[in-house]
């Protein structure tokens with residue numbers, strides 16, 4: 598390993614550290630573990646209730662990094678081993694959360710407990726033991742844009758001041774309490790405020806990450822294959838599932854909401870910079886997204902349909918999309934963020950990071966992965982007679 602030669606952004610050699618990564622078995626965690634094992638000398642204490650997405654990094658024992666990664670099957674809601682692991686580490690990264698919108702209005706208590714209450718001991722142990730914390734929040738803390746409250750044809754809607762989301766300037770605008778969609782964003786906002794206060798009052802060294810729709814391989818699950826048949830994952834997996842099953846893609850409330858998507862591998866580069874440049878990352882909140890990859894959900898559906906047809910060699914359906922109301926799709930209490938463009942000034946200034954991959958390229962490689970991983974399994978599951 599080229600570990601001796603590695604230097605940080607200020608030219609200082611990077612010392613190997615031990616990282617307690619909570620939620621390491623999830624989508625982002627699996628990519629971060631992969632990066633840390635293949636490109637750095639750091640050690641990871643990987644905490645999660647599942648390890649399917651990092652199995653390839655844990656076995657066999659002959660893997661070159663096998664002495665640098667340890668899996669701990671721990672539910673952080675109730676496990677006294679957590680504090681010990683944080684004490685043994687130089688840095689804690691907390692990724693654990695319920696973070697699928699289908700849960701926010703249907704399981705609001707679990708959502709609030711997971712994103713606020715369960716994160717509290719992690720913050721407390723880091724603060725009390727003088728350990729650095731990188732906490733994963735979300736772009737959803739911004740909620741709706743200021744511009745969304747203007748009339749549809751108002752010229753100020755085109756003014757970036759009314760929609761670009763800035764860590765140190767934009768307000769957090771959520772809907773009413775009965776719109777339980779915002780339970781997640783609100784819990785994330787309060788834990789951000791608590792971490793910030795621990796920094797201000799008790800000197801906690803922290804970095805807060807606000808991901809803007811990171812997507813790529815291993816995101817969520819394909820219903821009925823590696824997750825519950827009735828489960829509703831995030832949009833990438835929903836649309837992949839529809840394409841794999843030759844079903845129309847469901848556009849919630851017309852698919853008019855806008856998102857910027859960033860490739861997981863680009864985003865992981867940003868996290869590695871935060872890990873290895875504490876002096877530049879501590880005390881900051883970072884947007885991590887790709888402002889150049891903006892589409893409406895309808896455009897995303899059209900692009901994925903076109904790319905999947907190329908990847909699979911199968912022609913698209915005559916009617917590739919279908920409209921569905923949010924009440925029908927998510928149930929009562931759903932609401933939506935209208936538009937999400939990250940301001941990149943702070944991450945650029947502190948870490949010099951920029952995303953590289955275009956939406957077309959990232960969807961091409963992700964859908965190639967989805968097809969290779971799931972097409973056969975879907976065919977078999979469709980062919981299987983339903984048990985009576």
Ligand SMILES: NC(=O)c1ccc[n+]([C@@H]2O[C@H](COP(=O)([O-])OP(=O)(O)OC[C@H]3O[C@@H](n4cnc5c(N)ncnc54)[C@H](O)[C@@H]3O)[C@@H](O)[C@H]2O)c1
Nearest residue numbers: 620622623624625645672673693694696733735808810811
């Ligand atoms: N993927 C994105 O674009 C995105 C966007 C915004 C915010 N985030 C945030 O980033 C973090 C990671 O997201 P992800 O996409 O990898 O989600 P994910 O669901 O794939 O990963 C979360 C992991 O945390 C684990 N976990 C949850 N509760 C736990 C508990 N009590 N004890 C132990 N492990 C537990 C889960 O098993 C899962 O493996 C979350 O905090 C999420 O809110 C992600």
Ligand SMILES: O=C(O)[C@H]1O[C@H](OP(=O)(O)OP(=O)(O)OC[C@H]2O[C@@H](n3ccc(=O)[nH]c3=O)[C@H](O)[C@@H]2O)[C@H](O)[C@@H](O)[C@@H]1O
Nearest residue numbers: 696698735736808809810811831832835847848849854894
């Ligand atoms: O990824 C992020 O940055 C954050 O945003 C996501 O929220 P959202 O983007 O609304 O979730 P998706 O499920 O990816 O949905 C995106 C859009 O597609 C729509 N959608 C989703 C699924 C579907 O089948 N059809 C459809 O039109 C949704 O209504 C929404 O407008 C989740 O809240 C979190 O994972 C995360 O914090």
